[in-house]
Amino acid sequence: MQRTSSVNREIRESSKRILAVVGHFGSGKTEFAVSLAMRMAMQERPADMPRLALVDIDIANPYFRSRERKQMLEAAGISVYGNAYDGEITAELPALSAAIRTPLEDAGCRVIVDVGGNDSGARILHQFRKYFQQNEHELYAVINANRPETSDIDGALAHLQAIEMETGLTVSGLINNCHLLRETTPETVAQGHRLCEALCRRTGKPLICDCYPAPLFDDAALQALPAGSTGPYHMPLGLYMRESWLDKLI
Amino acid sequence: MTEKVLMKGNEAFAEAAIRGGCRFYFGYPITPQSEIPEYMSRELAKRGGTFVQAESELAAVNMAYGCAAAGGNVFISSSSPGIALMQEGMSFLCSAEVPVVVLNVSRGGPGVGGIQPGQADYFQATRGGGNGDYHIPVFAPLGIQEAVDLIYEAPQIADRYRNPVMVLVDGMMGQMMEPLRLPEARPFVATEEIAAYKPWSLTGKAAKGGKRRVVKSLLLKPEQLEEHVEQLFEKYALAEKELVRFETIGLEKADVVFVAFGTISRLVAESIELLAAEGIRAGMIRPISLWPFPYAAFEQIDYTTTKAVISAELSMGQMIGDVKMGVNGRLPVQLIHRTGGIVPTSLEIVEKTKAILQGVK
Structure with missing residues (x-):
């Protein structure tokens, strides 16, 4: 439990003002981004960075976008920026609000950027390129070893490289988010951990954390999580994006 | 049994169609099912199949008609307004007795409607949006695993009845993730095997002096047309016994x-x-x-x-x-x-x- 509570402190202390999250669609980027924002909102903020924002630039996905949780995020003190049409329409229009640049320009604001899936979804980062050239950012890639296309080294590496090629940016760390929704066990997390460690050895990139579905894991399950020789942390995900009935099979 | 994987509905539906033996896909992108043509464009050729992006849904259903008349195992998919465009083809397929697997990932309507999930295509699916006396077996799974299993089974039902078969899901199922097991892949039927596999199909390979094969939906003599429709309805009566689930x-x-x-x-x-x-x-x-x-x-x-x-x-x-x-x-x-x-x-x-x-x- 000690490791768990230190997760966000570690991410906060070791990382930059802008945290952008990329990865294969369906890997759990949005859940990670929203959970990270919610946990950061609960923690004390540095005096020089009092504001916290979540920027949703997913223009590839028509459903399950972080801006759908705008009310909850704003109630937690997180400013949410997204589509120019906001919640008024649900179309997947590539029409981003110019206001998105507000938190990116604001040196006193920590920003989590939820990017669309795959290389095609990440392409949009081009127009925000200048914010990613000042050594103020981290670009985290979420890897889910249970997604068939990123289930082995070659597949995961191909995805990483495609995103880096498309954006011209370098992924600075990996997030292990190997899960099977409500069927996730510590072994599921460990399976992803092993893939990510192998990927780290191949790429030289660090493993930032192992994610787990907090509402489903008791103390025994937490103890069974992989320890990690390189010191990655355990990141609890809140399952904010997953309504209970979605897992209701009769 | 394969290991469980985590897939987005649309990806899983496309993979299930390929594993079910559907070697040909013709389609046009429309939300919330665009991941299906995207997946097919990437995966089908690798496995020895063929993907064609049609210029419209009307073109897609008619490409399906032509390919399936020649004995190809065909899968097509769209969402509500796109399926509406395909209705003329559905009627033709039924009359010409050509099996095709159709997936509707439905959204809100009428008209262009919206891109969020809806079930307002029930009439369209079960009453037939096309002209004439016909029926299409329609299956409505509750989740991605059941959808995968039905899409996998659908080519066999379509072939048995020589009729289109529809699987009806909604955008929620197309867009959500679910852990699932994929079925073992059935091999594609090779072109040279089609004549034996579908003896009615237009392979251009009939033996000299053999019976001429015709696939058509035009029957100008009323007595002929009546007899044809009555034969179709004998099949539908059997379907009403066999396919209730x-x-x-x-x-x-x-x-x-x-x-x-x-x-x-x-x-x-x-x-x-x-x-x-x-x-x-x-x-x-x-x-x-x-x-x-x-x-x-x-x-x-x-x-x-x-x-x-x-x-x-x-x-x-x-x-x-x-x-x-x-x-x-x-x-x-x-x-x-x-x-x-x-x-x-x-x-x-x-x-x-x-x-x-x-x-x-």
Whole structure:
């Protein structure tokens, strides 16, 4: 439990003002981004960075976008920026609000950027390129070893490289988010951990954390999580994006 | 059994079609199912199949008609307005007795509507949006695993009946993730094997002096057309015996019985648990085949305890007519619904159910 509570402190202390999250669609980027924002909102903020924002630039996905949780995020003190049409329409229009640049320009604001899936979804980062050239950012890639296309080294590496090629940016760390929704066990997390460690050895990139579905894991399950020789942390995900009935099979 | 993987509905549907032996895909992108043509464009050629992006849904269904008439195993998919464009083709396919697997990942309507999930294509699917006397078997899974299994099975049903078969899901199932097991892949039928596999198909390889093969939907002599349609309906009568599928839960001593298919049946399942906590016994009939509709399931309702039957739908109430035919006047039939792409909460269903039960006491 000690490791768990230190997760966000570690991410906060070791990382930059802008945290952008990329990865294969369906890997759990949005859940990670929203959970990270919610946990950061609960923690004390540095005096020089009092504001916290979540920027949703997913223009590839028509459903399950972080801006759908705008009310909850704003109630937690997180400013949410997204589509120019906001919640008024649900179309997947590539029409981003110019206001998105507000938190990116604001040196006193920590920003989590939820990017669309795959290389095609990440392409949009081009127009925000200048914010990613000042050594103020981290670009985290979420890897889910249970997604068939990123289930082995070659597949995961191909995805990483495609995103880096498309954006011209370098992924600075990996997030292990190997899960099977409500069927996730510590072994599921460990399976992803092993893939990510192998990927780290191949790429030289660090493993930032192992994610787990907090509402489903008791103390025994937490103890069974992989320890990690390189010191990655355990990141609890809140399952904010997953309504209970979605897992209701009769 | 393969290991479980985590897939987005649309990816899983496409993979299931490939594994079911569908070697040809013709399609045009439309939200919320565009991941299907995207997946097919990437994967089909690798496995020895063919993907063609058509210039419209009308073109796609007619490419499917041509390819399937030549004996190819074809899968096509679209979403509501795109499926509407394909309706002329559906009628032609039925008349010409050409098997094709069709998937509708439905969204809100009418017209262009919206891109959020809807079930307002029930009439279109079960009553036929095309002209003439025909039927299409329609299956409505409640989740991605069941959809995968049905799409995998659909080519066999389509071939057996020489008729299109439709799987109807909604955008929620297309876009959501679910852990699932993929079935073992059936090998594609090689071109040189088609003549033996589908002896009626236009392979251009009939033996000299052999019977001429014709695939068409034009029959100008009324007597011929009548005979043809009657033969089609002999097949449909068989389908009504063989293809009825449904699931029931908690019908015994139920106070109220829901009838729901697809996405909303999962919400209803959650509502049933919430109602039980308040001492109300609720059950459900879940039609899996929408045509043929499982009228027989309504004989399992306990008419001594049940006070009302509720059709729960993501439309203005399109299935409710079939529900009333099943109930056949034995109980009041009420509707709980949302439309336009809105999915109710399970609590909303609970509250509306309690109000209905108050009214029938």
